[in-house]
Amino acid sequence: MTMTTKLFLVAAALALLTTAVPAAAQVCGDADDSGAITVTDGVLVLRTAAGLGGECDATRCDVDGSGSITVTDGVNVLRAAAGLGNPTGCSGGSLGPRRTFLRDLSNAGAIPSYRALAAEAVDLQVALEDLVTAPGAERLAIAQQAWRTTRRVWKETEAFRLGPSEVQRTSARIDWPNANPDQIDAEIAGSSAQSSAYLDTLGAQKVGFQAIEYFIFDPAGDAAVVTGLLGTENARRRAYLLAVGVNISERTQELREAWEPSGGNFGADFIDSGIGGNAFPTLKEAFDEVVNRMIFTMEIVEERRLGEPLGVKGGGPRPDLIESPRSGDTLAGILANIEGVADVYRGTYTGGQGTGIGVQVAAISPAVDTAVRGLFDAAIAAVQAVPEPFADAIVNHRDEALVAYEAVQELRRALTLDVASTLGVKLTFGGTDGD
Amino acid sequence: MLIAVVRYFAYGWIDALFVHPRFFFPYAGFEWVRPWPGIGMYVHFGVLGVLALAIVVGCCTRTSTALFALGFTWAHLIDKTNYLNHYYLVSVLAALMVVLPMGAAGSVDAWRRPARAADLVPAWTVWVLRAQLGLVYVYGGVAKLNADWLVHAQPLRIWLAARGDVPLIGALLEHGWAAYAFSWAGAAFDLGIVPFLLWRRTRVLAYAVVVVFHLLTSVLFPIGIFPWLMIALTPIFFDPDWPRRALARLTGEAWPGGTRIATIPCERAAMAVLALHLVVQTLIPLRAFALTDDIAWTEEGFRFAWRVMAIEKAGMATFRLRDPASGETWTVDPRSELTTLQASMMATQPDMIADYARHLADDARRQGHADVEVRADVWVSLNGRPNRRFVDPDADLARATRAPVLAREK
Numbered sequence: 001m002t003m004t005t006k007l008f009l010v011a012a013a014l015a016l017l018t019t020a021v022p023a024a025a026q027v028c029g030d031a032d033d034s035g036a037i038t039v040t041d042g043v044l045v046l047r048t049a050a051g052l053g054g055e056c057d058a059t060r061c062d063v064d065g066s067g068s069i070t071v072t073d074g075v076n077v078l079r080a081a082a083g084l085g086n087p088t089g090c091s092g093g094s095l096g097p098r099r100t101f102l103r104d105l106s107n108a109g110a111i112p113s114y115r116a117l118a119a120e121a122v123d124l125q126v127a128l129e130d131l132v133t134a135p136g137a138e139r140l141a142i143a144q145q146a147w148r149t150t151r152r153v154w155k156e157t158e159a160f161r162l163g164p165s166e167v168q169r170t171s172a173r174i175d176w177p178n179a180n181p182d183q184i185d186a187e188i189a190g191s192s193a194q195s196s197a198y199l200d201t202l203g204a205q206k207v208g209f210q211a212i213e214y215f216i217f218d219p220a221g222d223a224a225v226v227t228g229l230l231g232t233e234n235a236r237r238r239a240y241l242l243a244v245g246v247n248i249s250e251r252t253q254e255l256r257e258a259w260e261p262s263g264g265n266f267g268a269d270f271i272d273s274g275i276g277g278n279a280f281p282t283l284k285e286a287f288d289e290v291v292n293r294m295i296f297t298m299e300i301v302e303e304r305r306l307g308e309p310l311g312v313k314g315g316g317p318r319p320d321l322i323e324s325p326r327s328g329d330t331l332a333g334i335l336a337n338i339e340g341v342a343d344v345y346r347g348t349y350t351g352g353q354g355t356g357i358g359v360q361v362a363a364i365s366p367a368v369d370t371a372v373r374g375l376f377d378a379a380i381a382a383v384q385a386v387p388e389p390f391a392d393a394i395v396n397h398r399d400e401a402l403v404a405y406e407a408v409q410e411l412r413r414a415l416t417l418d419v420a421s422t423l424g425v426k427l428t429f430g431g432t433d434g435d
Numbered sequence: 436m437l438i439a440v441v442r443y444f445a446y447g448w449i450d451a452l453f454v455h456p457r458f459f460f461p462y463a464g465f466e467w468v469r470p471w472p473g474i475g476m477y478v479h480f481g482v483l484g485v486l487a488l489a490i491v492v493g494c495c496t497r498t499s500t501a502l503f504a505l506g507f508t509w510a511h512l513i514d515k516t517n518y519l520n521h522y523y524l525v526s527v528l529a530a531l532m533v534v535l536p537m538g539a540a541g542s543v544d545a546w547r548r549p550a551r552a553a554d555l556v557p558a559w560t561v562w563v564l565r566a567q568l569g570l571v572y573v574y575g576g577v578a579k580l581n582a583d584w585l586v587h588a589q590p591l592r593i594w595l596a597a598r599g600d601v602p603l604i605g606a607l608l609e610h611g612w613a614a615y616a617f618s619w620a621g622a623a624f625d626l627g628i629v630p631f632l633l634w635r636r637t638r639v640l641a642y643a644v645v646v647v648f649h650l651l652t653s654v655l656f657p658i659g660i661f662p663w664l665m666i667a668l669t670p671i672f673f674d675p676d677w678p679r680r681a682l683a684r685l686t687g688e689a690w691p692g693g694t695r696i697a698t699i700p701c702e703r704a705a706m707a708v709l710a711l712h713l714v715v716q717t718l719i720p721l722r723a724f725a726l727t728d729d730i731a732w733t734e735e736g737f738r739f740a741w742r743v744m745a746i747e748k749a750g751m752a753t754f755r756l757r758d759p760a761s762g763e764t765w766t767v768d769p770r771s772e773l774t775t776l777q778a779s780m781m782a783t784q785p786d787m788i789a790d791y792a793r794h795l796a797d798d799a800r801r802q803g804h805a806d807v808e809v810r811a812d813v814w815v816s817l818n819g820r821p822n823r824r825f826v827d828p829d830a831d832l833a834r835a836t837r838a839p840v841l842a843r844e845k
Contacts, residue, residue, distance in 0.1 A: 096599045096605070097599070099599075284598065284600050360596070363596070363611075364592055368820070368821050413751055414821065417815070418820075421816050422593055425597070
């Protein structure tokens with residue numbers, strides 16, 4: 001055999017190796033690989049879960065991505081066979097684990113979450129309309145509750161704040177860290193038309209959740225809020241508040257629309273990153289962006305929302321740096337942030353169980369995965385243990401607040417060091433970037 | 436190297452690495468090497484580009500090579516953050532090329548001064564380059580002889596799983612067995628390729644493997660010009676007349692060589708210097724084994740040892756300062772001053788942690804805190820393990836040259 005022939009054979013072998021492709025496309029939940037999900041598939045999954053001899057590949061039958069085939073998987077497949085859902089959590093199959101994660105984050109996480117956010121924002125808008133129509137204690141309470149609910153949903157979505165919310169600069173306009181009451185009062189004192197369109201021309205400190213908080217929560221009590229909305233002299237205050245409510249509702253609808261298949265379809269672009277989608281040039285960049293966003297959210301919570309008010313870097317407590325101080329909802333927002341990130345990690349999305357980051361971590365380092373799941377639980381428990389309002393806690397319940405800070409710090413460290421490096425993620429954010 | 440210089444301009448690395456940073460991590464003894472002010476570093480790299488071009492065409496080869504070696508090494512002595520094995524290799528090779536008869540044939544120099552042209556070079560000059568490359572491969576393989584690499588397939592398990600998007604082979608890379616296959620194949624390649632390149636019967640096949648191996652690494656890992664550098668350099672193992680034989684095969688005409696032998700100024704002295712160089716090159720990577728039993732964790736003796744792509748390590752650091760006189764304490768996040776790259780590199784390397792601690796102490800002293808103490812809270816994750824505290828948090832680093840590393844739980 002000549003050297004040329006040998007080289008040819010080597011090249012041919014290498015070509016075969018590099019052109020090897022994965023198995024044919026699989027449908028998550030299609031246990032018998034028939035091409036469709038039927039009751040037979042559900043029975044097969046249940047038999048496998050019960051150890052009754054069913055042979056079912058986890059890439060088709062572990063439909064919640066839990067790592068094992070359980071009765072829950074069987075029930076989910078039966079529901080799908082009846083047209084009551086679409087299993088998305090299989091950790092293998094034709095998409096590969098990372099694209100499966102993107103799919104579940106989009107379809108089970110982001111899109112249902114933005115739908116929920118948009119719906120809550122409409123409720124908030126309606127509550128504010130009711131309030132300004134006839135200001136009173138009962139309507140104020142309803143508006144305050146709607147504000148808390150909508151803001152918490154928003155805070156949960158910050159874990160995957162990427163794509164449209166950043167491109168359209170929506171995030172800053174929905175939730176800037178603090179309102180500027182002086183500037184808002186100056187607008188009210190002016191003569192500009194107070195419409196949502198006009199608010200779009202204003203700075204972020206005059207719109208969004210924090211602006212609404214300025215109107216409907218008052219350190220002097222709810223009576224002061226109601227008084228501030230009554231009478232012809234407060235007509236422009238009422239109009240401004242209403243316009244902010246409409247503005248938030250419109251911005252959240254835009255965000256939902258941008259992700260929806262019937263709208264901008266960013267979700268599909270995101271899933272198809274690197275294979276035709278426009279969201280990111282490669283799958284790796286899309287995946288890395290999600291992990292970076294999770295870490296960045298935790299960093300903001302640790303440093304800005306907990307650390308700076310606590311004065312952990314020296315100088316003592318700084319109540320003036322607390323986010324949402326008037327509503328006393330600071331810690332609820334922080335908790336929603338952490339839970340949002342935890343959902344992406346665990347795959348516990350608004351739209352149901354799917355593949356989370358944790359599945360990818362566990363495949364490479366079970367020890368890291370176990371540790372991180374524990375740290376999420378610890379951080380959530382530690383924040384829950386701090387009594388609201390946070391402004392009081394940083395002085396009178398400082399020990400609990402510091403324990404919460406340290407728990408969040410430890411979680412952020414694990415995400416930054418252990419999760420990112422286990423997944424080979426390139427960290428791209430700067431430590432002092434603003435949100 | 437011309438391409439490397441172009442990449443510096445194209446990717447904005449001159450600004451990112453030499454202009455933008457407000458603090459640099461100099462090598463011990465080279466604190467005086469600083470970036471040029473203003474547009475000086477752009478000029479510096481522009482000149483390096485011109486010199487690289489001159490080397491390519493063989494114009495004033497020895498002078499161009501000497502200036503290039505000096506200029507390239509200067510740039511990389513500015514900041515330890517930017518250390519890369521292949522840039523070190525470029526500096527070493529450029530220095531060797533100053534001594535070796537590089538422009539003797541097929542060059543502008545040979546064309547302009549035929550009297551100095553040559554057809555042959557002394558065999559030892561070729562063997563110096565072969566030995567240098569051989570050391571890179573062999574020590575690259577030695578760095579892989581550890582439990583993480585061979586038993587746990589780390590860090591390739593991490594890196595390959597992250598490349599599931601690579602066309603054609605991406606799906607394969609997500610399997611655990613692929614990490615083991617690549618780990619063992621990589622170690623075997625590094626340790627075994629030199630003998631196969633030296634043996635005439637296997638040389639062509641070995642070089643084909645070299646090309647495939649480096650092409651794969653260029654696709655899978657962000658290692659810049661390294662794969663291309665090695666693909667371009669490894670033909671040094673072929674018989675020295677291979678370019679003439681290749682040209683003859685391509686053109687169908689004979690490309691006979693002459694008998695003029697290149698002269699090397701002070702040849703005996705040059706041989707002695709290069710022999711000493713190879714001894715030093717052999718010993719330097721070994722120092723790590725005398726310094727520590729956990730090289731990947733402590734990184735003692737890690738640089739200049741050809742430990743190419745050997746670990747996945749990430750760190751986070753904050754510094755606590757205390758003025759004993761006033762009792763005042765404060766915390767410094769290095770990211771407020773360092774670039775993202777500097778902060779991440781510093782957080783995993785004990786000498787750089789100490790460098791930055793001393794810098795913070797100097798700053799504090801200038802602000803009136805005469806006897807300031809500096810301590811570091813550093814956590815590091817290595818090869819997919821949960822992070823651990825890296826340096827002794829009680830050690831005062833205000834005057835330390837190296838942060839004391841805590842033992843790693845195995």
